[in-house]
Structure formats: structure tokens, C-alpha cells
Amino acid sequence: MRDHEPHPGHPGRRLTTKEAAELLGVKPETVYAYVSRGQLSSRRAPGGRGSTFDAAEVEALARRNRRESAVSSGSGAELSVRTRITLIEKDRYYYRGVDATELAARHSYEEIAEWVWTGRLRPGAAFTAPEASVAVARDAVLSLPEHTGPADRLRVAAVAAAVEDPLRFDLSEEAVLGTARTLIPTLVAALPPVHRSHRDSGSLARRLWARLSPREPDEASLHILDTALGLLVDHDLAASTLAVRVAASARAHAYAAVSAGLGVIEGPLHGAASGLAHRLLQEVLEEGNAGPVIAEELRAGRRIPGLGHRLYSGEDPRARALFALLEQIPRAEPALAAARDIVATTARHTQLHANVDLALAVFTASSGMLPTAGETIFAVARTAGWIAHALEEYAERPLRMRPSGQYVGPKPPQPLPEAPVPVAD
Template identity: 55%
Template sequence: MAEHRTPHHAERLTTQQVAELLGVKVETVYAYASRGQLSSERAPGGKGSTFDAREVAALAGRTRRPARQVADEPVTVRTGLTLIEGGRLYYRGVDVVELSRRHGFEAAVGWLWGRGTDPGVTLRAPAALTAVLARAADALPAQTRLPDRLRVSVAVASSADPLRFDLREENVLSIGAGLIAAMVESLPPAGSAVRGDSSLAARLWTRLTPVPPAPGAVACLDRALVLMADHDLAVSTVAARVAASARAHPYAVVSAGLGALDGPLHGAVGSLAYRLLSEVLASGDAVQVVSEYLRTGRSIPGLGIRVYPEGDPRAAALLSSMRQLPDSDRVLHAVEAVVRAAAGPAGAAEQPGLRPSVDLALAAFALAVGMPAEAGEVVVAVARTAGWLAHAVEEYREEPLRMRAHGIYTGPPPEGS
């Protein structure tokens, strides 16, 4: 049996030494590191990792507690996908606004999935799956909401794939590429195909509006998809990672994300912002509309986002792209009027927290090009599927079932106690 000694403060321990000291497997040592409970450095020569002996000693003291307390350790999610820092959003180190300016959605998915932007990911649904989804769509009531159709399409696609339990990265991402396209194909056609453009954005356009796209309009939708592909640990992404932690298959991961997205404080914000702008456009009086919202105790949807105290860069990018679209001025002026009315006498410059969020920008875009209120939610769901699957791939590499919250019982005491 190996003899352990108290680590000196300057020591670095190998992975095997840490495993022996803690009485765990080497894989568990790496799990501790991924949770942030241990910090590692590459060993000299680049082979293996070393760990701070003081951290290991401290962790050894904690792991001597009862097993229930160990299970209650908070989980730190380390991700190499998305960073929000200094008021900017990055995918794998690249500013998302710049990425959306230079690349379309297929290339952005390739970047997010670690495949590079050239040539990007081919997003096409197998013909057999498209046929299955068409039959399922025909069975739904005519008034079924588009986001509900997306949820049904994911469940149906899952039932048609007997290899969905293969969680190897290549299979997960192959499923994802087909599923993103299938979600779009599952929506009923609203208009004719866009000539000369086979991008996912062009195909999604025909599902969201019967209005033929003006020059630059599909590119604007494409940019929105890039901007919405991921957003760190948003609540829907956490839901997706929890499912992946339980080793749920990719379709179930996406279903978990879609379930969280359906909440009124997440995906539905865009629909509420759409209605707000519609009321402003109809009345021509943003002050009166905002006043009524405040009088009835409703928050103003689509204004401010906590992680961007100086303004949402995604909203600024999308609203800027809209300026090239014909007849968009009226909607853009309505957005500005809402911001001014919500800011009140102090002015928006003094209250950056009241600047437009990307939900308001998506609502403005949908209104400007003749899309329905739920269009923004559809854009988010289709785009964010790429992000959820990227997070799933990361989570599949972690220790299973680590994403468990600690509950504190507050009910009646057990009988007989």
C-alpha cells in the first residue's frame, strides 16, 4: 500500500498521487477539477496534470465527511463555449457580433461545435424523417402554435431514431445537424421558397411569413440565428445540461431546453415585446402604452438584461442590420419611443438598464417583415438547439448525475418521530 505523507505547501502532486490520497479513481480526480474543486496545471513535458497539494489536503478533509454532505457540494460548470465579459458575448473566444457580421448560421454552428467556420455544418434533414414529421404535423390542430410544433417535431424525430442512445460526439452532432433542419421543415409553409438561397435562414423565412424577402432581409434573419445560438448558462441551457448529466439522448436534451424556453420569463418575452410594439404602432403614443403597463403592474418586456448593464450587444447588432430594410423606420422609431417612455424624465442615457434586449430587437424584426408574434421564439428555439447540443457534448464528458440540487425538507416530521 502506498505511504502518504502530509503535503508540503509548495508541492505539486500527480493525478495518481491525488487519487491515492483521496481514495478515489483517477476519473474522479478529473471530475473534481472540472467542478472547480481542484485546480490543475500541465505537468513538465506536457504529459498529465499536477495539482496543488494544499488544495488536495483541504479536499481530503472535506471528503471525510458523511457521503450526503459530499453530494451536497455545489457544482461548478466549466464550459469552453460561451463567455460574457465586459458587456460582450463570445463563442469560443470570438465576439459574436463580429462572427454574425462575417458568417452565417451554418458556419457559426460549425464554430460552436468545434468544427470551424469553413465550410460550416450542413443542416439538412433526412428525407425519411421529413416525411414522418409531415404526417405528424398534419395530425395537429390547425391552431397549434409554432413553438408547440417544434416540441412535437423533436419528440417525433426521437421516436424515429433507434440509434439516439449513441452518445458519442460524432453521433450527437450528426443528430443535431439533422434535427435543427427537421425542426424548420416541421413548420407549415407560409410562403414560396427563396430563389437562389438554400441556407437554413432562407428556409426558415418561408415558414414564418408569406411576404417575399426584401434585399438583405434573409441575411438579417441569418444574423439573428447566429446571435441567438448560445448564451452561457441561460435557464434553458441549464435544463439541457441537467438532462445530459443523466445521460439523456440528444433529442431529450433539446426537449428539456425547449421546455424551459416555453416559460413566460424566457422564450415568451419576445411575444410580449411584439405585442407591446404593436400597441405602440397602433396608438402612435408610446408614453400612453407604457403608462398603462405600469399602471396595471406589468413590467415593460424587452428592456434591459442583467448581464449587459450597458446594453445588449446582440440587440444593437440586430437593430443596426434592420436599418437597411425597407419600411423598417416606423418599427425602429417605435422601439426608440418605448425606451424613451420607460426611461421617463431621467432619460435612457442615465438608465442603461432600460436599453433594448435582444427579445425586443427580435420582436421589432418580426413586425417589420410581416412575421407573427411567436416568430422570435421560433428563431431562439431553432438557433439555441445548436448551443444546447454543444453543451450536451461537454456534459457527456463529465461525471454522470453531477447536476443535482440540494434540497432542504420543510414538510411535517416523519410519523413516529
């Protein structure tokens, strides 16, 4: 029982051990453990039977425990965000409930982007970029050093396009969708072409090909590129997507949210992973055998790129879909054989399946593209998914993506630091 019954909002309200345990979601003995650790204070109940606890103090501890359980890796819990975009389940993944690999096999990247954004299919959807936006973005990209990586080029293009758009701060769904339909082709058009007879017309895949390969594209290769773009539109809360949602939670405009995602994909464990797999494939092709190449990678303490995925126990469904298409391309056979050799060699000790990075590497290596081409494909494709997540986040409470830090530094108050005494010459 309570030792008195003030109004519920009264700061002096006190709880019994049982009430405190229920509020904290723990056993009564755990409440006393909190007391012994100094996390709660207690007072003997009238008559000496049991203890009472300050309600405000208990409620503050309960809130702190909930925050820590959501963000603390030590507890095994992870940040969970409600989304209607992508479900990953039983080695398959779905865009708004529809199998993503089947969508990518039957629809263009632009059509899949529209489906992910709106839940409606727009047959024949095509994205075009305003000339003014392309001109500004292209000039900005051309001013960069020649060795600049694809993520940096795309990020600079996104910033330049944002400056050109006076309506970028309109976060209504209609305005953001308009931005998405022009930003993606602007990013592609801003990249320097490597094909001499390139044209900024046709499908987005055809326009992107001219920025990736000096070869003339055939329809089969364009279909693989378009399928790869569709397969990579989204993959739940990947690291870059979480960064986008954090930016959108702070009500950053769509260009800035996309820029946040582009900043994350440069990591070797995310968008740049296909480039590492591409280089590994090239070494195996030159060596003629995956064995010595894999041995050298392991000797150097490096993980083998293109293998395994924490969300799939079997083969990555995106890799399976791309490999099936690549098997129909005769020039891809050497790279495919090298990829199979890599998987078989590592399987002697660890059963790791191919992931989409290895499949992308087979495609880029067999298409005369640079190792960074896979990163470009990934970034352009994922921009559609980032926009979808930004739209979801704009509809949520602002600044909800704000976990609390778990401070582990020196306990205050600490003395002011003293400046070092200068030493005379």
C-alpha cells in the same frame, strides 16, 4: 490533540475543535454554534480541556454545507458549471473565445454552429434533413391543433424525429454531431409554411423565412434573419440550457435533451419574451405614442418586455447588432421608431436598455410575421447551443447535475394521515 489515533477510516476517529473548524472551513466558535443548533455532537476531551467531535459527523456536515452553498439562493451562491462554449464579460459575449457579434456578422448560422460544436470553422457548411425524418416530423406537427404554439410544434417534431432514428442512443461525439446536423433542418422543415412559393432548399435562414412570413424575402432581410440565428446560438447557462445539461447528465439522447430545452423556452421570461415585445410594439404603432401604452402596462402590474438584461449593464450586444442591420431596411423604420420611443419613455424613471427581444420584435413586426415568430427563431437558433452543451455534459461524470433538496417540511416521524369519515346523505 485527538483522544486516540485509530486508522483514518475508523468510524470512531475524533477531531479537536481546531481540526473540525479547518475541515468545515469556519472559525472555532462557529463549530460550537453548530453544537448548540444540534447539527454536531461533542464530547469533552480527556483532562477536561476542550471538546472532540466525531470525524464522520463533521465530514457529513461539511459535505452538506458544500451542497447547500452550491444550490441555495439564500446564500447568494449559484450553481456553477465549467464550460468552454460561451463567455459573457463586460457587455460582450464570446463563442469559444471569439466575439459572437463579429462571428454572426461574417459567418452563416450553420458555420457558427459548427464552430460552437467543434472549435473548427467549416466554410460553406449546410444542414440537410433526411426525407424520412422530415416526413414523420411533418405528419406529427400537422396533426396538432391550429392554435398550437411554436415550441410545442418543435418539441413534437423532435420527438417524432427521434423515433425515426434507431441510432439516437449513440452518445459518441460523431453520432451526436450527425444528429445535430439533421435535427435542426428537420425542425424547420416540419413547421407549416406560410409562404405559398416556399422551397425546402437554400440556406437554413431562407427555409425558415418561408415558415415565418408570407412576404417574398429580399437578401437584406435574409441576412438579418441569418445574423439573428447566429447571435442566438448560445448565451451561457440560460434556463433552457441548464435543463438540457440536466437531461444530458442523465444520459438522455440528443433529441430528448433538445426537447427539455424546448419545454423551458415557452416561459414568458425566456424564449417567449420576444412575442410580448412584438405585441407591445404593435400597440405603440397603433397608438402612435409609447406613453399611454407603457402606462397601461405598468398599471396592470406588468414588466415592460424587451428592456434590460441581468447580464449586461448597458445595451444587449445582440440587440445592438440587429438594430444596426435593421436601420438599413426602410420598412423597419416605423417599428424602430416605436422601439426607441419605448426605451426613451421608460428611461424617464428607470435606465433600462433594449435587449435582443425588442430587436427581434422590430424584425418580426416589420417583416409581416406573427408575434410568435421570435420564439421560433430563438428555438431554432438555440438548438445548436443546446447540442454543444449536451456534448460537453456527455463528457462529464453521469448524473453530476443532481443537487440535494433542502427539506423544510414537517419533522418526521409524523402519524399516518387518516382518511376523512364519509358523511351520510
